[in-house]
Amino acid sequence: MNFKLESTDPKSKARTGTLTTAHGEIKTPIFMPVGTAGTVKGLHQHELKNDVKAQIILGNTYHLYLRPGIETLEKAGGLHKFMNWDMPILTDSGGYQVYSLSGTRKINENGVKFQSHIDGSSHLFTPEYAMDIQRSIGADLIMAFDECTPYPCEYNYARRSMHMTHRWLKRCVDRFDSTTPLYGYDQTLLPIIQGSVYKDLRKESAETIASFDLPANAIGGLSVGEPDEDLYEMTDLVCDYLPKEKPRYLMGVGTPINLLECIALGIDMFDCVLPTRNARHGTIYTQNGIMNVKNLKWKDDFTCLDENGTSYVDSTYSKSYVRHLFTVNEALGKQITSIHNLAFYLWLVGEARTQIEAGTFTDWKNKMVVQLAQKL
Template sequence: MKFELQSNDIKSKARAGVIHTDHGAIHTPIFMPVGTAGTVKAVHQRELKQDINAEIILGNTYHLYLRPGLSLLEKAGGLHKFNGWNGPILTDSGGYQVYSLSENRKIEEEGVTFRSHIDGSRHIFSPERVMDIQRSIGADIIMAFDECTPYPCEYDYAKTSLAMTHRWLKRCCKRFDSTQPRYEYAQTLFPIVQGSVYKDLRVQSAEFIASCERDGNAIGGLAVGEPAEMMYEMTELVCDILPKDKPRYLMGVGTPANILESIALGVDMFDCVMPTRNARNGMLFTTQGIINIRNEKWKDDLSAIDEELGGYASTHYSKAYLRHLVHSKEMLGAQIASIHNLTFYLWLVGQAREHIKAGDFAGWKNSIVSKLMTRL
């Protein structure tokens, strides 16, 4: 993997670049639709490419390991061939699922023992095992195995957890470097900065991750309930330490405002379930603000969902029709809303990229954030 830095904004730390992978180029800043179990919910791969303009999608190690399982993925030739997506893929290591399954797991130095949410079967994830699993899944970018601490989190726990995450990272790097890709393309490993909301721990972690000299780096353990300003403070602190010539990935973020503010701090890559999850519940992000399509006010509104946005789903269907589908519990409603929201998110980072290149990102960001978060 190679990162080509192309432009820097004059009045912020925002930058535009290109990540080159064997499955294609990723133009940053970028939003990555989440396809946890091998699919972006309610969206065809053709729509991801042609309508949404997605350049990279996510899969999840924990979910794919449990179902469909490594045997089938290996038989298919990896996740790309199994799900028919020929662009880049990133896989999360399962660390966040370990965090969310607090009642069904046990964390020890060797790794994590957990019970499947599907059938209760017992499994063990170690740093080495997670590297092997992600080799089998075959993502272009794979994540190191870490512990995502909750918020709030006591300082002593965060410090102990961080030390273990760093020891796990050393084991991840050793295993990754001693193995080869299972398929005929390269893979790269991203470490993850942790440290909760404690400045000294975040600095320590960012310096350690930078010293590992990997092709890209991630920032984890944020967007887990802490105030937005605290998230921005930690993000800026870490971005100022991580290498400027490598992409920075802020995991699990977020709202349109979160994304724009974090781009201004130097982040290049984002993912979040929000656009698809909220779409299935009738919340639409538009160029004019946020719409709850279930509301009565849209019942007779025959205007397009978002004419300014462009894209088939956003311009071909009316608000009234989409509201009708949602209230009728028609599957097409979730599909149209999901495609629309993802189209908006990719439009948003695309606009950010153009304004970075033009040198006026900071001013554009400040002028549009409040509008995008207004509830219509």
């Protein structure tokens, strides 16, 4: 992996770059659609590539490990071939999913023992095994195994968890360095900064992670229920301690406004289930604000779904028709809104890149934040 920093905004920490992987280039800032189990819900791969214009997608180690399983993925030649996606993939290590299974998992120094959400079977993830699984999956960018602390989280727990995450990172690096890729191309390991919403812990974790001198760095443990003010404060603080020449990935974030504010703080990469999850409930994001397409006010509105939209669905279908699809519970409605939202997110980060290059990002961002908050 190679990252070239290309331009910066004069009024903020926003920047643009190009991240090169074995499966192609990624222009940053970038948003990664979430394809948890080897599919972005409701979308074909050709729609992701040609309409949404995704440059990289995310898969999840925990879910892919359970189904279809590592043996099947290896027989297929890795996730790229299994799902017929020839562009970059990043895999989450499974740490967040283990966090979400708080009622059925036990954490100790060795790793995490958990029960499958599918059949209750017992499994053990160690830092070493998380590396082995991600070698089998074959993603271009793979994540270190960490513990994602909840919010709120007591200081002493956050500190102990952070130190364990750092020790686990050393084990991940050792295992990564002692193994080789399975499918003939390089993989890149990213470490994860933790520390909850405590400034001293975030500073310590950022400095520790930076000392490992890995090609890129990730920020975890945010967007777990904390106020936006804490999200921005922790992100701003951490970016001050991360090397400028390496890409920064803020995990699990967020709303369109979150993306713009965090781009301004120096973040390069994002992922979140929000655009597709909310789309399946009828919520769509536009340049002019948030629309609930299920509302009665759209019943007889035969104008296009989004006059400013970049996806083919925006000019092909009317608000009235998409509302009708939700009313009769047709799957096509959820597919249309999912395509729209992902295309909008990719437009948003792409336009942010254009504005940064032009030196006009901050003024544009401030205007967009007001518009994006409107309820349509």
